[in-house]
Amino acid sequence: MTSPTPDKLTVDSDRLWQSLMDLAEIGAYRDERTGLRGVNRLALTDADAAGRRRVGAWMEEARLSVRIDQMGNIYGRREGADPSAAPVLTGSHIDSVATAGAFDGCLGVLGGIEVVRTLNDRGITTRRPIEVAVFTEEEGVRFGTDMLGSAVAAGRLTLEYAHALTDRDGRTLGGELTRTGFDGPADVRLAPPHAYVECHIEQGPVLAEHNVPVGVVTGVQGISWQEITIHGRAAHAGTTPTRLRADAALAAAQIIVQLRAMVDSGAYGELRATVGHLNVHPDLTNIVPARAEMTVDLRNPDDTHMVRAEEALAAFLRDLEDSQPGLTLATRRMAQTAHVPFDKSVQKTIAQAADDHDLPYIPLLSGAGHDAQEIAAICPTAMIFVRGEHDGISHNPREYSTPQACAHGVNVLATTLLRLANED
Template identity: 40%
Template structure:
């Protein structure tokens, strides 16, 4: 239940908004792009650089930092009773190939600002407090996304993830060893009491409604597919149109079908083809093979299933009509997530006590919190991003919104520290 706006805050602590903004701008140099964005792909040297910075900064605030067998980082601030599992915060430091300065890292650095506030005040919580960086949230180099929070939650096996390869054939486990972040603790054996994740909305709703805080109640369901369409390479000048087996032409119709199916399952369904490779990719050769990805989502798992069924029928028919073959492999299935009601209430109360305009919202994108919710009480906090733009170098938020989100995170963590004391 939302508390009255004049209800006393859990504490009189506040984050240092300027320090948080400085951290956001400082870490943007790791993988900085000419257009002002960030290219910091998982397990690259840029990823190592920001991880090293994270470790050093957390240690300067009195935390101990460890990492598990998947490279997930845990910065731990001791509590009054260190036998208790920690109250945790987190997100990710990796980015898209043309990412912005705030996606993911706001949650990590917002959590860092919470640790800084506790450190400067000398406030000791009952539980230890931990800040987590999850490895490979984006899935842009190694698919699927959220792989290592997925291992943590038992969705994927450690062995399978270590064998994953990027599009260049480079093995995940080898790259984890190269940057020196494979730990001894088996992934998933790190106990949690509760988990909170701060993130930019990555959509336009909060900005359009002039809301500062999104109280995230859950995450919509999503499925990803890899599609290979095979036709026949042929000379562009001498092969008559009726005799062609054009893989790219068929793929173009399939891509249109993805959009049509999503529109037919309105109002909330979405469908995207975001990666496409054409072979042999020569100007005077009829394309013989095309590879592309499909991403479909909706808050209702039944709608996602119906979209899949409709889409697969259409893709097969297009292949038959075009004289090509099609292979579809599902690489990710993430059912809709409903966050813990007590943790959601803590976020809502924290927003009200800070007098921040807020609304409840369902997340369109997936997040590590979706997998963590399988093993611990979990909630998320959103702040607006300009024009709803994300996964883009022009991604932008305001300093005031970053500070507000971090303050709500701080208060939610302190509420959880009190609540779970009473319930244990």
């Protein structure tokens, strides 16, 4: 029996929290320094596969029909009164970095499932179907390209490119899909949904600074990832004069200092630059490094400033190579996405839902990349941010959002999905 459609939806906060904590047990580890429990669930590892199976089981228990595509993206579908209507899509990812918490990505996936459970509990049938997605390798830390599953689903990257990507042990993504059993039969290209809404922890301090529980996300800033390999010359640390060295580690350090100088100069707008990975070889105390491998992560909300920053970095690398005999540098593009603005009508629906739940909110731009920026290419899209604790720290065992904060965000998600799924 179908119940009357309510004006807004409130989810079971205890059930949502229990789902978050149960999923956090898969891939759990204890941080040796702090003693805090973290999550290590890199994409398509055994831990990620176990998490996917758990989420798939929850989808089936919520009476969702589950399909898996050729990228391992998982979709759970709840039919609407008009099965031919384009669905409203929600979701995120459950893969993590190696030092994660329990909320990044997971809140969006489990929040979507909780919305479906609530609709089931209330006996509500929406006009449009609702689908909950789990996208593959959003983090990009294992196979080197972030938002990978959603980028292929939306058509920005090809399936062949994605399947051929390798991790640092030489394993291909395609091979790991097969090994873990997530090489699904469904077509990877996603038919355009009616709309996409993603609920996510903020991963920053802005909501806490403004003392508001939720944010209406206006878009995602541009992101550029590069890998730089520096070839120098190995030499004895005691017998080789400094003037005769081609020190790959010194060159890496100079690049790091230059990146900070570019940020501090203000010449490139609100540029942020991070070297998150740095290895030297042969990595021995008494040998001048012959090779250094590093990654450079650039972020900028302005595409023009981003282009100028990339050009300035490229010029610095050329000058560095020319100024030090015996030194050669090679760069490889890992990922690049422009600033993505979100749909204003979906933002308005989210803002109205927050108002109806008596939740103050602010608009804000996302500093992190999300699957939503890929899906925005094929349908109206926006995001809901949920307030975090500890200055919004993320990608860290200290990552934390309270049960109340998570419930606030998913209540807004539930009401937003309900209204979008009843649109003509």
